[in-house]
Amino acid sequence: xxxxxxxxxxxxxxxxxxxxxxxxxxxxxxxxxxxxxxxxxxxxxxxxxxxxxxxxxxxxxxxxxxxxxxxxxxxxxxxxxxxxxxxxxxxxxxxxxxxxxxxxxxxxxxxxxxxxxxxxxxxxxxxxxxxxxxxxxxxxxxxxxxxxxxxxxxxxxxxxxxxxxxxxxxxxxxxxxxxxxxxxxxxxxxxxxxxxxxxxxxxxxxxxxxxxxxxxxxxxxxxxxxxxxxxxxx
Amino acid sequence: xxxxxxxxxxxxxxxxxxxxxxxxxxxxxxxxxxxxxxxxxxxxxxxxxxxxxxxxxxxxxxxxxxxxxxxxxxxxxxxxxxxxxxxxxxxxxxxxxxxxxxxxxxxxxxxxxxxxxxxxxxxxxxxxxxxxxxxxxxxxxxxxxxxxxxxxxxxxxxxxxxxxxxxxxxxxxxxxxxxxxxxxxxxxxxxxxxxxxxxxxxxxxxxxxxxxxxxxxxxxxxxxxxxxxxxxxx
DNA sequence: ATAATTTTCATACGTATGTATTAATAGCGC
DNA sequence: GCGCTATTAATACATACGTATGAAAATTAT
Numbered sequence: 001x002x003x004x005x006x007x008x009x010x011x012x013x014x015x016x017x018x019x020x021x022x023x024x025x026x027x028x029x030x031x032x033x034x035x036x037x038x039x040x041x042x043x044x045x046x047x048x049x050x051x052x053x054x055x056x057x058x059x060x061x062x063x064x065x066x067x068x069x070x071x072x073x074x075x076x077x078x079x080x081x082x083x084x085x086x087x088x089x090x091x092x093x094x095x096x097x098x099x100x101x102x103x104x105x106x107x108x109x110x111x112x113x114x115x116x117x118x119x120x121x122x123x124x125x126x127x128x129x130x131x132x133x134x135x136x137x138x139x140x141x142x143x144x145x146x147x148x149x150x151x152x153x154x155x156x157x158x159x160x161x162x163x164x165x166x167x168x169x170x171x172x173x174x175x176x177x178x179x180x181x182x183x184x185x186x187x188x189x190x191x192x193x194x195x196x197x198x199x200x201x202x203x204x205x206x207x208x209x210x211x212x213x214x215x216x217x218x219x220x221x222x223x224x225x226x227x228x229x230x231x232x233x234x
Numbered sequence: 235x236x237x238x239x240x241x242x243x244x245x246x247x248x249x250x251x252x253x254x255x256x257x258x259x260x261x262x263x264x265x266x267x268x269x270x271x272x273x274x275x276x277x278x279x280x281x282x283x284x285x286x287x288x289x290x291x292x293x294x295x296x297x298x299x300x301x302x303x304x305x306x307x308x309x310x311x312x313x314x315x316x317x318x319x320x321x322x323x324x325x326x327x328x329x330x331x332x333x334x335x336x337x338x339x340x341x342x343x344x345x346x347x348x349x350x351x352x353x354x355x356x357x358x359x360x361x362x363x364x365x366x367x368x369x370x371x372x373x374x375x376x377x378x379x380x381x382x383x384x385x386x387x388x389x390x391x392x393x394x395x396x397x398x399x400x401x402x403x404x405x406x407x408x409x410x411x412x413x414x415x416x417x418x419x420x421x422x423x424x425x426x427x428x429x430x431x432x433x434x435x436x437x438x439x440x441x442x443x444x445x446x447x448x449x450x451x452x453x454x455x456x457x458x459x460x461x462x463x464x465x466x467x468x
Numbered sequence: 469a470t471a472a473t474t475t476t477c478a479t480a481c482g483t484a485t486g487t488a489t490t491a492a493t494a495g496c497g498c
Numbered sequence: 499g500c501g502c503t504a505t506t507a508a509t510a511c512a513t514a515c516g517t518a519t520g521a522a523a524a525t526t527a528t
Contacts, residue, residue: 029361034265047476048477127268165408168407169405172407173400176403203438206437474525476523480520483514484516485514486511487510494506
């Protein structure tokens with residue numbers, strides 16, 4: 001119906017990549033359960049049967065759509081860090097952060113809809129992804145905590161692990177909003193925003209370790225905030 | 235089956251709050267589309283009809299489950315900030331951050347499963363929530379950007395807006411992992427982790443504004459990262 | 469050219485979904 | 499006792515879901 005002359009595997013893998021691209025976009029927007037195979041196949045202009053033929057199941061399609069960009073991006077994170085450390089010289093926090101955030105950033109600029117899928121998977125993933133994500137992200141975090149521990153000897157490992165988590169939160173918030181960000185819509189370079197992200201994360205990681213007290217608003221305000229917990233609707 | 239003697243509205247509103255609690259927990263874990271009304275009613279030990287009787291629709295239930303804690307938490311954020319500013323004295327970044335993060339933290343300690351729902355809604359919300367969230371979060375962000383602009387005159391407003399977004403990312407990552415965090419599982423106070431979060435965010439917001447270049451790894455690494463975008467699976 | 473293989477397509481199956489309906493009961497205020 | 503609201507229960511309905519099947523078509527291999 002759509003093709004002008006004939007139908008068939010003339011386009012070979014074109015249908016699978018159209019399907020993957022559509023899956024990336026719609027899974028990123030609506031989540032795994034938020035979109036069905038029929039809607040997916042329709043938007044990708046692919047037959048429903050072809051979808052299960054190529055990927056076997058919806059879960060497999062989701063995993064493939066996510067992993068095809070996540071795997072290399074993750075691998076690049078580790079490669080950059082290890083390469084930077086290979087020279088034996090001490091790394092600055094800036095360098096570590098750049099290794100950590102730039103692959104995700106580059107991927108996000110080239111494939112904005114992947115960023116939404118990435119953020120979703122790191123913050124609100126479908127349950128069947130938990131194990132695989134834990135495995136993949138775990139080693140990356142571990143390695144970055146180690147690298148940071150070397151250039152931030154003043155910060156103990158446990159707080160540092162928390163800080164790396166917070167840093168990932170900032171990066172993921174950036175990723176989740178890439179498509180909505182003004183620069184992306186006005187075809188203006190996104191790099192300045194990324195550099196702002198890098199500055200934010202670097203400063204956060206370098207924050208004065210514990211000891212330094214964080215002043216609160218005042219006692220009564222703190223009490224009210226605590227009271228909020230028990231009385232949801234005062 | 236469960237009640238020993240009789241069934242009926244003896245428990246009055248107990249059924250609606252059981253339903254809300256269950257909805258909060260399961261929507262937070264699986265997302266809006268990830269759990270059905272039947273499973274929800276079953277887990278809440280509530281009749282399916284009662285669910286639609288009280289809330290009319292699944293969407294309405296979702297919105298109520300989210301809003302009952304989000305609204306007061308959000309309101310408390312604004313109240314704390316305005317109260318702190320009312321005295322006319324200049325605010326420190328620490329104070330602003332505390333106003334911003336403590337209500338979400340307090341809510342998360344008292345109701346850990348709400349935190350997951352919150353993070354989900356701020357990073358990967360169902361589409362029908364977009365408008366309401368934009369409205370509610372918009373004014374909060376605006377107000378905090380204004381307050382920070384006053385105590386960080388060196389940072390222009392646009393980068394500051396980005397930084398507030400990054401800060402929210404850190405807070406949301408904290409929220410998304412509250413239940414999984416070691417302190418929460420070992421009944422040990424969570425406050426130190428929150429203070430670490432506050433330190434991270436404060437330092438991030440106070441980062442040296444633009445001008446200061448963020449050094450990259452090196453040229454070849456940057457080129458490889460860029461190449462990643464076009465060739466997903468090398 | 470013919471056979472083998474891969475890909476597309478339409479359709480079907482069983483189940484699950486959100487919502488609506490109806491009747492029956494139980495508590496509460498008057 | 500009598501309404502009124504809350505709750506359970508049992509279905510019902512139309513639609514949507516993921517997946518399976520089998521024939522047709524196109525491509526590739528021989």
